[in-house]
Amino acid sequence: MDTKTLEIRNLTVSIPTDRGVIKPVNDVSLEVPAGSIVGIVGESGCGKSMTARAVMGLIRYPGKVTGGSVFLDGREITAMPERERRKLRGAEMSMIFQEPMTSLNPVIRAGKQVAEAVRLHTDCSREEAKARTIAMFREVEIPEAEARYSCYPHELSGGLRQRVMIAMAMICKPKLLIADEPTTALDVTVEAQILALLERLRDAGTSVLIISHNLGVIARICDYVYVMYTGRIVEQAETSVIFEKPEHPYTRGLFRAVTSLREGRDPLETIPGQVPKLRHLPEGCSFSLRCGECTEQCGTILPELAETEPGHRVRCHRTGKGGAA
Amino acid sequence: MILTRRKQAEQAMDIALQSQIGEEERFGDLMRRMARENKTAVISFFIIILMILAAAAAPLLTPYGENEMDLMHRLSAPSAEHLLGTDEGGRDVLTRLLYGARVSLLIGVVPALLSLILGAVLGVIAGYRGGIADAVIMRLADVTLAFPSMLLAMVIMYALGGGILNVFLTLTLVNWANVSRVVRAQTLQLKNSEFAEAARITGVSGGKIMRRHILPNCLPTLLVLFTLNIPASILTESSLSFLGLGIQPPNASWGLMINTGRQYLYNAPWLCFAPGAAIMLTVLGFNFLGNGLLDVLDPRQKKQ
Numbered sequence: 001m002d003t004k005t006l007e008i009r010n011l012t013v014s015i016p017t018d019r020g021v022i023k024p025v026n027d028v029s030l031e032v033p034a035g036s037i038v039g040i041v042g043e044s045g046c047g048k049s050m051t052a053r054a055v056m057g058l059i060r061y062p063g064k065v066t067g068g069s070v071f072l073d074g075r076e077i078t079a080m081p082e083r084e085r086r087k088l089r090g091a092e093m094s095m096i097f098q099e100p101m102t103s104l105n106p107v108i109r110a111g112k113q114v115a116e117a118v119r120l121h122t123d124c125s126r127e128e129a130k131a132r133t134i135a136m137f138r139e140v141e142i143p144e145a146e147a148r149y150s151c152y153p154h155e156l157s158g159g160l161r162q163r164v165m166i167a168m169a170m171i172c173k174p175k176l177l178i179a180d181e182p183t184t185a186l187d188v189t190v191e192a193q194i195l196a197l198l199e200r201l202r203d204a205g206t207s208v209l210i211i212s213h214n215l216g217v218i219a220r221i222c223d224y225v226y227v228m229y230t231g232r233i234v235e236q237a238e239t240s241v242i243f244e245k246p247e248h249p250y251t252r253g254l255f256r257a258v259t260s261l262r263e264g265r266d267p268l269e270t271i272p273g274q275v276p277k278l279r280h281l282p283e284g285c286s287f288s289l290r291c292g293e294c295t296e297q298c299g300t301i302l303p304e305l306a307e308t309e310p311g312h313r314v315r316c317h318r319t320g321k322g323g324a325a
Numbered sequence: 326m327i328l329t330r331r332k333q334a335e336q337a338m339d340i341a342l343q344s345q346i347g348e349e350e351r352f353g354d355l356m357r358r359m360a361r362e363n364k365t366a367v368i369s370f371f372i373i374i375l376m377i378l379a380a381a382a383a384p385l386l387t388p389y390g391e392n393e394m395d396l397m398h399r400l401s402a403p404s405a406e407h408l409l410g411t412d413e414g415g416r417d418v419l420t421r422l423l424y425g426a427r428v429s430l431l432i433g434v435v436p437a438l439l440s441l442i443l444g445a446v447l448g449v450i451a452g453y454r455g456g457i458a459d460a461v462i463m464r465l466a467d468v469t470l471a472f473p474s475m476l477l478a479m480v481i482m483y484a485l486g487g488g489i490l491n492v493f494l495t496l497t498l499v500n501w502a503n504v505s506r507v508v509r510a511q512t513l514q515l516k517n518s519e520f521a522e523a524a525r526i527t528g529v530s531g532g533k534i535m536r537r538h539i540l541p542n543c544l545p546t547l548l549v550l551f552t553l554n555i556p557a558s559i560l561t562e563s564s565l566s567f568l569g570l571g572i573q574p575p576n577a578s579w580g581l582m583i584n585t586g587r588q589y590l591y592n593a594p595w596l597c598f599a600p601g602a603a604i605m606l607t608v609l610g611f612n613f614l615g616n617g618l619l620d621v622l623d624p625r626q627k628k629q
Contacts, residue, residue: 056526060517061455090527103519107541116537117527168527 004071005176005207006032006055006093011068013047013054022278024050026231027068032176037198037208039222039239041215041254043275047231048211052178055209056095057085073175091121094169098181100162104153110161111137111149114168121172136167140197159190163197170201177201179210183217195221215258219243227251230278230286233305237312247314249291285317293318359621366617369610376607380426389417391424391577400593410595412586418599425577425600428489432562432578433607436496437554441547443497444504449535449543451505452512463509466502474499478561482570492571496558504550508543515539545619552615556608579604 013025025047032038040048054065057077070078072093077085097103105113114136115129124132130149137145140163153161162182169177179198183191199221202208212218218225218239225242227235227250235248246252253271273290282288288298298317305315360367379386395415403410409418451462469477478499485491515521516539524534563580565571572578579600586596 058522058525086528086530088528089525090529095526097519097523099519103523105520105524105538105542107544108537116529120528165523168523 003034003073004031005034005073006030006209007071008051008055009069009071011051011054011070012066013050013059013063014066015063017279019279023066024063024231024278025054028228028231028233029068030226030233030236032207032209033224034175034207035202035205036223037202037210037221039218039225040209040211040228041213041218041225042228043213043254045275046228048213048228049180050231051228052095052180052209052211055178056089056093057082087121090117090169090174091172092174093176093178094172094174095178095180096162096165096169096182098184100158100165100185103165104161106153108152109150110153110156110164111151114164114171117168118171132171133167136171137164140164140167140170141193142167158186159193162186162190162194166194166197166201170206174206177206177208179208181212181214182210184212184214191217215255227254230275230281232286232315233313234287234315235313236305241312247308247312247319248287248316249293249318250287253290285315359617363617363620365613366620369613369617372606373610373614376426376603376610377430379423380430383420383423383427386423387417387420389420391420392416393420400589400596402593403595409599410593412582412593412596413589418582418595421577421582422579422599422603425579425582426603428572428576428578429559429562429580429604430607431489432492432496433555433559433611436493436500436558437551439493439497440500440554441504441551444501444550445508445540445543445547447501448505448508449512449539452509453516453531453535453539459509462505466505469499469502470506474561475564478565479568479570482565487570487573489572492562492565495565496561499561500554500557504547504554507546507550511543511546512539515542548615548619552608552612555611556604559604559607 008028008030011025011028012023014021014023024045028047028051030038030040030051040051042048050059050063053059055070059065065078068078069076072088077088080088104110111130111133114133115126118124118129118132119126134145134149137148142148142160142163148156148160148164153164156164162185166182177198182198183194186194195217198208198210210217210222222239225237225239226233227242227248229250235242235246235251242251243255246255250271253269256269257271271290272292276282276286276289282299284300284302285291285294285298288294291298295317301317303315303317305313307313308319356367383391393416395411397415398407398411399413399415401407401411401415407417407419409422411417412421447462447466451459472480478495481495481498482491485494512535516534521534521538524538529537559580562571562578563584566573566578566581566584572581582600583597583604586593586600589596
């Protein structure tokens with residue numbers, strides 16, 4: 001896997017506020033190799049969605065990408081003029097959201113919304129767009145695809161709406177699909193179906209960047225995982241590696257906080273404290289305030305994201321080359 | 326007993342399914358659905374049609390001319406000859422009502438429509454684009470709203486001169502600001518909605534998002550504003566006419582008829598009642614029709 005569908009280098013997003021500039025995405029670098037599913041995990045507010053929006057070029061004012069670059073299939077896209085970037089959206093890269101209930105326009109028929117996406121990026125007639133939409137509906141396993149074409153969004157269930165969203169995102173066969181919490185609002189059986197669908201899309205040649213706080217989802221379908229905390233990547237490794245031997249105390253904490261049916265009576269472990277405000281980040285490691293293994297230098301020096309073994313990087317003084325205390 | 330109830334439930338399900346998986350609708354189907362769901366709206370629709378026809382066919386419906394005076398029969402009560410009586414100049418009230426409908430219906434509908442279009446377009450641009458466009462458009466709206474609307478209408482009418490086209494223009498310029506404020510507020514909310522975001526993600530341009538995604542979602546509000554603007558326009562026009570700035574006597578408009586009839590309210594109340602009833606009927610008609618259209622046009626309200 002040497003071609004990269006998406007490569008993010010040192011991406012930084014800044015938002016000026018009344019009390020100083022905050023950086024919800026801070027010096028993030030990540031790669032999505034062609035034909036793979038890559039996951040980003042982290043708590044709410046750690047910058048996962050912001051990273052995705054930055055890639056799509058949809059950071060809302062007054063936020064701004066202030067550093068780094070994004071390469072889509074080898075082309076730099078952050079410096080592109082808006083008009084050209086718009087052509088990429090939908091055609092080369094697209095995105096699906098957490099909330100399938102509100103992601104469709106309530107006054108336009110579901111099929112029409114998808115067909116419009118087709119007509120936007122290709123030169124084809126109304127009938128052709130409709131035919132392609134119905135074919136796509138079948139591909140994402142929407143039953144009675146023809147009848148669903150003329151349904152309004154409120155007439156569809158949550159799972160169906162998410163499928164319509166996926167159909168809309170996939171209809172131009174983009175190279176990259178960003179899925180921002182695609183299954184959070186759905187129940188488990190539907191979740192499993194949607195994940196299987198994402199895997200099939202991957203096999204059909206679309207690389208997927210999936211954002212989730214659900215470790216089960218990540219473990220099931222991702223090839224490679226990035227863990228984010230307060231806007232930075234704190235650990236990255238192949239899925240099997242990270243689940244077997246997580247190195248960063250935050251990652252370990254996350255895994256321990258997963259409920260398990262077997263352990264029975266033990267109270268659920270949590271990570272003590274809260275995510276610090278982006279405005280009041282400690283000088284050193286941003287996790288030092290909640291870390292049980294914190295040493296003196298953790299509070300003052302920011303550890304490097306250092307490689308502990310091939311393909312596994314950790315941002316921690318205790319494990320990385322940043323030096324064991 | 327249980328069996329029949331189950332059968333009923335199944336039938337209900339069937340009906341629900343049929344309406345769920347609907348085919349594209351034609352105008353006829355729409356009217357039929359409206360007839361089923363909201364009878365008042367259909368009645369209103371026919372009343373409005375009837376009024377338009379009556380206004381158009383006025384010369385055929387009455388033997389008198391619009392301004393035909395008969396000083397021997399001034400202020401006579403309704404009778405077989407004059408169904409709605411006569412006014413202070415002995416003119417037939419029914420005749421004037423029919424001719425006045427031409428002016429009043431136009432004055433009700435045209436400026437309401439124009440201000441709706443102008444206000445909606447400016448409002449959606451202000452809300453969606455933000456920044457300078459927003460500042461300029463909204464300050465213009467503020468200025469418009471800062472003056473009492475009557476005063477503003479008078480000033481514009483003085484500047485433009487009389488005539489029905491200028492009345493249209495004036496009423497449009499007076500009424501657009503309200504519309505644009507409401508539409509802007511809705512746009513601000515809708516532009517951050519996830520479906521607008523989803524459209525942006527598929528690469529839809531800003532202009533198209535405004536047209537296809539935001540404006541149609543404002544339609545329910547716009548319809549209500551439209552039905553509210555019609556009576557406002559009719560009444561403003563009547564005041565303008567009263568001040569000698571709108572439709573000039575002896576030509577008839579409903580507002581003008583009420584204003585002249587006011588002086589004779591005690592001895593000839595029919596002078597006010599007839600045009601008053603006509604205005605009420607028109608306003609209610611448009612209101613009910615608006616509501617009915619809302620029921621059938623807004624897919625979200627179709628659930629039951």
